[in-house]
Amino acid sequence: MKLSRLANCTRNLTWETRLPEDEVVEPTLRHLVERGASRAQPLPRLTRLEIGAHALVVVGTRVQIRLSYLTPDEERRYEAERLFVALMDAVRAAGLTGAGDGRRSP
Amino acid sequence: MSDAISQLKSLMPGCDLTFFGGAPYVFHCHHYNLFHDQSVDDVLGEEAGFALRSRAAREAFRPLLAAVFDAAGATLPVERIELATQIFAALGHGRPSLSVSSDGTGVATGTHLHYGFAWREKYGKQVKRFDPVDAVAAGFAAAASELAHGLPPGSVEGTEVNCVAMQHEQCRVSLSRVAPTPLAEPLAERMMADYVKPPQRGLWEDEVAAIADGLRGFLGGVAGDERGLVHAFNVFVTAHMANYYNETIFESVRALEERSPAVVGAAESLFREAGHVCVFNTFGNIILSPEWESMVEKPGDDPERIVMSCLAIARSLGFGHWLVPEMKVGERMVMRTTTNYEAPYYLHRYGRSAKPRCYITTGAALAIAVLAHRVKWSESPTLDQAYYDALFRGDGLGWEAEVTRDQTMGDEVTEIVVSRR
Numbered sequence: 001m002k003l004s005r006l007a008n009c010t011r012n013l014t015w016e017t018r019l020p021e022d023e024v025v026e027p028t029l030r031h032l033v034e035r036g037a038s039r040a041q042p043l044p045r046l047t048r049l050e051i052g053a054h055a056l057v058v059v060g061t062r063v064q065i066r067l068s069y070l071t072p073d074e075e076r077r078y079e080a081e082r083l084f085v086a087l088m089d090a091v092r093a094a095g096l097t098g099a100g101d102g103r104r105s106p
Numbered sequence: 107m108s109d110a111i112s113q114l115k116s117l118m119p120g121c122d123l124t125f126f127g128g129a130p131y132v133f134h135c136h137h138y139n140l141f142h143d144q145s146v147d148d149v150l151g152e153e154a155g156f157a158l159r160s161r162a163a164r165e166a167f168r169p170l171l172a173a174v175f176d177a178a179g180a181t182l183p184v185e186r187i188e189l190a191t192q193i194f195a196a197l198g199h200g201r202p203s204l205s206v207s208s209d210g211t212g213v214a215t216g217t218h219l220h221y222g223f224a225w226r227e228k229y230g231k232q233v234k235r236f237d238p239v240d241a242v243a244a245g246f247a248a249a250a251s252e253l254a255h256g257l258p259p260g261s262v263e264g265t266e267v268n269c270v271a272m273q274h275e276q277c278r279v280s281l282s283r284v285a286p287t288p289l290a291e292p293l294a295e296r297m298m299a300d301y302v303k304p305p306q307r308g309l310w311e312d313e314v315a316a317i318a319d320g321l322r323g324f325l326g327g328v329a330g331d332e333r334g335l336v337h338a339f340n341v342f343v344t345a346h347m348a349n350y351y352n353e354t355i356f357e358s359v360r361a362l363e364e365r366s367p368a369v370v371g372a373a374e375s376l377f378r379e380a381g382h383v384c385v386f387n388t389f390g391n392i393i394l395s396p397e398w399e400s401m402v403e404k405p406g407d408d409p410e411r412i413v414m415s416c417l418a419i420a421r422s423l424g425f426g427h428w429l430v431p432e433m434k435v436g437e438r439m440v441m442r443t444t445t446n447y448e449a450p451y452y453l454h455r456y457g458r459s460a461k462p463r464c465y466i467t468t469g470a471a472l473a474i475a476v477l478a479h480r481v482k483w484s485e486s487p488t489l490d491q492a493y494y495d496a497l498f499r500g501d502g503l504g505w506e507a508e509v510t511r512d513q514t515m516g517d518e519v520t521e522i523v524v525s526r527r
Contacts (some may be wrong), residue, residue, distance in 0.1 A: 004486070008338065011227065011228075011231075013337075013340075014340050041401045042324075042327070043324065043397060043401055044400060044401075045400045046396060046397060046400035056394045057397075057398045058396070059396040059397075059400045060399070062396060062399065064395075064396050066337075067337070069227070069337050069342075073231070100326075106163075
């Protein structure tokens with residue numbers, strides 16, 4: 001799994017990664033919910049997990065990490081990486097391999 | 107928002123125009139909003155630009171607030187101020203704190219007003235700003251104060267004295283009394299029949315209409331958070347009064363036509379470019395979003411699919427009934443509107459124009475063709491300023507737009523032919 005920053009619009013607020021395979025998605029989301037995330041399905045095929053002030057938006061294996069815009073600039077990368085690590089942990093906890101060591105894009 | 111107030115929202119069938127309390131409204135993102143306001147200031151100068159923007163916001167919000175107060179049965183000033191604040195926040199403009207005396211004077215403060223906060227997010231690390239940006243909040247606060255205390259239209263003026271874009275801790279708008287100025291009668295839903303035309307079917311019509319309906323439904327559930335901001339599709343979004351955008355553009359251009367006709371073309375180019383900014387940022391980020399992937403598809407590189415997507419997005423944002431009756435990939439695209447949000451305002455306020463005036467629609471048509479043909483959507487492009495510059499500035503454009511018909515000139519439709527250079 002690799003974490004990429006979307007430079008599209010708001011500075012360092014939106015990041016993306018992909019889960020290794022379709023079968024990983026549901027158990028990973030369930031694990032995150034067990035760890036306290038709240039889950040909603042605002043659209044068909046799209047799941048939104050609220051984790052603290054932040055959100056993970058999941059469609060297929062695509063996961064978009066949306067940080068709260070209140071996150072100070074200097075903490076945004078750290079917060080994104082923290083959520084990414086939590087996501088990888090959830091993949092592993094779901095009994096699946098493929099999360100790897102986690103890499104961040106340049 | 108209570109049911110009584112929610113029911114004030116309406117969609118004009120076949121026209122893809124949206125109204126709140128009878129006032130036309132559209133969705134725009136912070137990139138567009140900041141570019142729009144900056145363009146007004148570039149044309150008129152900061153002081154006159156702020157004055158026009160503030161006045162236009164006051165005039166645009168008055169009918170909405172009046173309708174909301176009426177629907178809610180709010181008669182006390184304190185009720186009206188509270189309700190006005192809630193509406194402003196629900197629309198994504200931020201949640202100001204308003205403190206107003208019975209004579210209409212007072213202050214409005216806020217740490218997360220849309221324009222100031224978004225400006226700081228976008229430019230704060232690179233640019234030092236010396237002028238406030240929240241003319242919309244200033245105009246809104248003036249309108250709320252007038253209506254809360256039954257004061258004549260145009261009798262309260264908002265002046266922003268502190269702004270987070272200028273690195274102040276919070277924005278602060280001072281409200282003072284001024285001699286009432288007569289308002290132009292605002293364009294409202296009940297007058298639209300005079301200006302809209304029957305819808306036409308374009309290419310991919312059924313799919314465009316279905317996607318627009320779906321996206322419109324999704325947007326209907328989007329509202330400001332506890333700070334009154336909407337952070338969606340990777341941008342800050344506002345539901346905004348169309349009369350505000352129209353008054354500020356048309357009054358700027360007309361002022362220049364009186365004073366400095368030689369440079370009118372430059373101003374018109376700026377406002378057409380605002381259409382590029384809108385399509386690139388708002389449309390582009392919607393297409394790249396997980397929500398779009400869920401509702402429609404993962405974007406690919408077929409230009410026709412991108413054009414179809416953009417038409418659906420425009421309709422869902424309340425921009426009007428946009429269609430493409432003819433397209434030859436790689437060479438030519440004809441975009442037409444039987445209704446757009448610009449022309450009715452112009453015709454209502456000024457009568458027929460001697461030249462095309464649908465600036466945003468024209469700029470958007472060109473941008474749609476460029477995004478459809480030049481962007482590799484399958485590679486998840488980064489829609490940042492550098493990419494915008496590469497696509498739209500210098501020699502990068504590669505496409506040109508010609509307005510062949512324009513509803514502000516009395517034509518049945520607005521039509522833009524976009525061709526490869």
